Amino acid sequence: AIRMTQSPSSISASTGDRVTITCRASQDVSSYLAWYQQKPGEAPKLLIYAASTLQSEVPSRFSGSGSGTDFTLTISCLQSEDFATYYCQQSYSYPQTFGPGTKVDIK
Amino acid sequence: EVLLLESGGDLVQSGGSLRLSCVASGFTFSSYAMTWVRQGPGKGLEWVAGVRDSGLSAYYADSVKGRFTISRDNSKNTLYLQMNSLTAEDTALYYCAKVSSSSGNTGGMDVWGQGTTVIVSS
Numbered sequence: 001a002i003r004m005t006q007s008p009s010s011i012s013a014s015t016g017d018r019v020t021i022t023c024r025a026s027q028d029v030s031s032y033l034a035w036y037q038q039k040p041g042e043a044p045k046l047l048i049y050a051a052s053t054l055q056s057e058v059p060s061r062f063s064g065s066g067s068g069t070d071f072t073l074t075i076s077c078l079q080s081e082d083f084a085t086y087y088c089q090q091s092y093s094y095p096q097t098f099g100p101g102t103k104v105d106i107k
Numbered sequence: 108e109v110l111l112l113e114s115g116g117d118l119v120q121s122g123g124s125l126r127l128s129c130v131a132s133g134f135t136f137s138s139y140a141m142t143w144v145r146q147g148p149g150k151g152l153e154w155v156a157g158v159r160d161s162g163l164s165a166y167y168a169d170s171v172k173g174r175f176t177i178s179r180d181n182s183k184n185t186l187y188l189q190m191n192s193l194t195a196e197d198t199a200l201y202y203c204a205k206v207s208s209s210s211g212n213t214g215g216m217d218v219w220g221q222g223t224t225v226i227v228s229s
Binding site: 001038043046049091 | 142144153154157168169207211212216
């Protein structure tokens with residue numbers, strides 16, 4: 001199975017900050033990479049798919065980039081509602097796998 | 108409104124079996140791949156199993172292969188997960204999710220249910 005890693009595992013940030021989360025795959029996943037946001041007590045929410053395509057109704061402050069093995073999720077101007085845990089997921093091959101998550105909390 | 112409603116979660120003894128169901132509404136169920144994703148207490152997301160739109164192809168995480176079976180009934184808009192030989196490590200909140208493609212490997216999981224809880228006691 002393809003192993004996904006994320007860094008950092010957690011980040012403390014303030015409203016208005018620019019936040020970047022990195023996801024790395026243990027082998028080439030092309031652009032078959034999605035990002036999800038999960039808040040406590042809620043189901044995950046799809047933010048980005050195909051590495052850089054913004055899901056409908058997701059604010060444009062979220063962006064994704066990368067291909068192959070290295071990917072990034074950027075939140076350009078952190079808002080209060082963005083404090084959450086973020087997961088990357090590869091769908092290039094089965095079994096599909098998630099990264100361990102990056103928790104974004106308030107500094 | 109697009110909805111997924113899971114059911115079937117319960118407290119079960121180690122070695123036991125359980126069948127989860129997920130009823131879909133608000134979209135053409137038979138046109139999309141579906142998945143089960145679980146989240147253990149305080150843990151991250153784990154992809155468990157996926158099935159193509161037709162139901163003819165199914166895929167599993169190594170941790171559940173040979174014990175779990177994913178299936179679907181497109182006439183009932185329902186996804187299933189049959190879980191056998193359960194262990195404490197299977198204790199989790201199980202989510203049903205729609206994939207935004209028929210094949211299951213493109214587009215991401217764009218609709219999620221609220222989950223159903225499975226607790227395996229040893």
